[in-house]
Amino acid sequence: MAISKVSALGIHHESFSFHMVLRPVGISASEGKSLRKFPVISALDWRTVVIGLAADSGCGKSTFMRRLTSVFGGVAGPPKGGNPDSNTLISDTTTVICLDDYHSLDRHGRKENGITALDPRANNFDLMYEQVKSLKEGVSVVKPVYNHVTGRIESPELIEPPKILVIEGLHPMYDPRVRELLDFSIYLDISSDVKFEWKSQVSLSLSLPSLSLSLSLSLSRSLLLWLLVWQRDMAERGHSLESIKASIAARKPDFDTYIDPQKQHADAVIEVLPTQLILDDNEGKILRVRMVMKEGVKYFDPVYLFDEGSTISWIPCGRKLTCSYPGIKLFYGPDTYYSSEVSVVEIDGEFEKLEELIYVESHLNNISTKFYGEITQQMLRHADYLGSNNGTGLFQTVIGLKIRDLFEQIQAEAASKQAITSPK
Ligand SMILES: Nc1ncnc2c1ncn2[C@@H]1O[C@H](COP(=O)(O)OP(=O)(O)OP(=O)(O)O)[C@@H](O)[C@H]1O
Ligand SMILES: O=C(CO)[C@H](O)[C@H](O)COP(=O)(O)O
Numbered sequence: 416m417a418i419s420k421v422s423a424l425g426i427h428h429e430s431f432s433f434h435m436v437l438r439p440v441g442i443s444a445s446e447g448k449s450l451r452k453f454p455v456i457s458a459l460d461w462r463t464v465v466i467g468l469a470a471d472s473g474c475g476k477s478t479f480m481r482r483l484t485s486v487f488g489g490v491a492g493p494p495k496g497g498n499p500d501s502n503t504l505i506s507d508t509t510t511v512i513c514l515d516d517y518h519s520l521d522r523h524g525r526k527e528n529g530i531t532a533l534d535p536r537a538n539n540f541d542l543m544y545e546q547v548k549s550l551k552e553g554v555s556v557v558k559p560v561y562n563h564v565t566g567r568i569e570s571p572e573l574i575e576p577p578k579i580l581v582i583e584g585l586h587p588m589y590d591p592r593v594r595e596l597l598d599f600s601i602y603l604d605i606s607s608d609v610k611f612e613w614k615s616q617v618s619l620s621l622s623l624p625s626l627s628l629s630l631s632l633s634l635s636r637s638l639l640l641w642l643l644v645w646q647r648d649m650a651e652r653g654h655s656l657e658s659i660k661a662s663i664a665a666r667k668p669d670f671d672t673y674i675d676p677q678k679q680h681a682d683a684v685i686e687v688l689p690t691q692l693i694l695d696d697n698e699g700k701i702l703r704v705r706m707v708m709k710e711g712v713k714y715f716d717p718v719y720l721f722d723e724g725s726t727i728s729w730i731p732c733g734r735k736l737t738c739s740y741p742g743i744k745l746f747y748g749p750d751t752y753y754s755s756e757v758s759v760v761e762i763d764g765e766f767e768k769l770e771e772l773i774y775v776e777s778h779l780n781n782i783s784t785k786f787y788g789e790i791t792q793q794m795l796r797h798a799d800y801l802g803s804n805n806g807t808g809l810f811q812t813v814i815g816l817k818i819r820d821l822f823e824q825i826q827a828e829a830a831s832k833q834a835i836t837s838p839k
Contacts, residue, residue, distance in 0.1 A: 704806025
């Protein structure tokens with residue numbers, strides 16, 4: 416057992432294979448005495464890998480997380496016996512923390528100060544940094560919970576160090592200290608046209624009661640709660656759809672100032688744009704999806720199509736891939752993104768028959784699958800998830816596989832270091 420330092424925050428360790436009862440970060444020593452009600456951490460035989468997923472609300476993070484969890488098998492759910500309004504999702508391998516829990520100003524406080532949740536002043540980055548760092552070092556934390564129903568910060572919950580910690584939300588790459596802790600980062604970049612189309616679809620369907628139930632099943636909890644508040648506003652104050660559109664637009668200045676710039680720091684960006692297959696299309700129904708992958712990122716080899724480093728435009732429609740109007744087109748090539756060298760794989764259009772995706776998969780390389788057709792199998796398994804017939808679902812699945820690969824490489828490296836430092 417190797418203990419590197421004892422701090423006021425808890426006991427940190429440098430070895431990843433020891434057994435010790437630790438006091439979670441975020442609670443005082445006296446509170447720690449009543450810790451018996453919390454489970455206790457012991458025997459970490461992995462090194463927690465930290466992934467950042469940044470996006471505006473309602474941009475597909477929940478669907479992405481469901482695909483990621485599925486790559487590792489098992490089902491994700493809220494912490495057992497914890498706060499019923501928890502935003503956390505835990506599975507055997509992954510724990511997904513929603514960064515809304517680090518709002519330092521509740522809804523009332525933000526209103527009083529005239530600032531939005533996107534404004535860094537409404538968020539506690541010191542606590543976010545301290546807790547993500549602790550989890551990465553194998554120390555449990557007691558994290559606040561932001562309740563999207565009441566708009567208040569509520570009684571905290573215990574989070575134990577998982578194998579893979581995903582921090583998702585508005586600001587995972589905003590604070591340089593938190594950014595430094597990320598082993599891999601992703602930004603979901605939904606163009607304004609598409610974002611607007613997605614939000615209006617949701618709003619429209621909620622005004623049609625027969626569609627509400629089926630839709631609500633595919634919505635993330637926070638989006639659903641936001642919509643319920645919105646519905647209440649509609650009923651109580653007679654807000655029009657136009658005013659809701661205006662309230663979405665009101666977020667834009669802070670989005671442009673604080674959220675969007677984070678994409679320059681991301682290791683992978685999934686861009687979702689209107690199709691170019693239909694002239695002047697700005698409906699945002701058929702999507703052109705680009706996976707922008709930084710070169711030179713440790714443990715991450717960018718995906719390529721056919722021939723690494725070349726520039727390729729491919730229309731696979733024909734004998735092996737059924738396409739209906741407006742068809743489907745792939746692109747692969749090098750590019751520059753915020754002065755970084757990147758590779759881009761792009762898919763414009765929709766898959767007609769999901770099982771034929773195997774044809775496209777077989778021409779993609781560096782996809783980190785464990786067997787032939789694994790991507791197609793995942794996509795078929797979750798055919799009912801949003802974006803399964805286009806590049807959004809495909810690239811989310813690919814990134815899920817790349818995260819699994821990154822996790823395995825990091826564990827293998829940690830294990831070999833461990834073997835060197837403590838030989839038998
Ligand atoms: N791939 C997709 N294709 C089409 N629509 C999508 C897709 N992903 C998300 N959407 C739209 O965006 C909405 C929100 O999706 P989701 O709940 O996954 O987002 P979220 O970022 O987790 O939201 P929140 O931040 O509110 O928790 C969906 O109900 C749907 O209307
Ligand atoms: O941008 C958001 C992230 O999901 C929310 O608007 C933010 O968390 C504030 O939540 P609420 O509107 O429920 O008070």
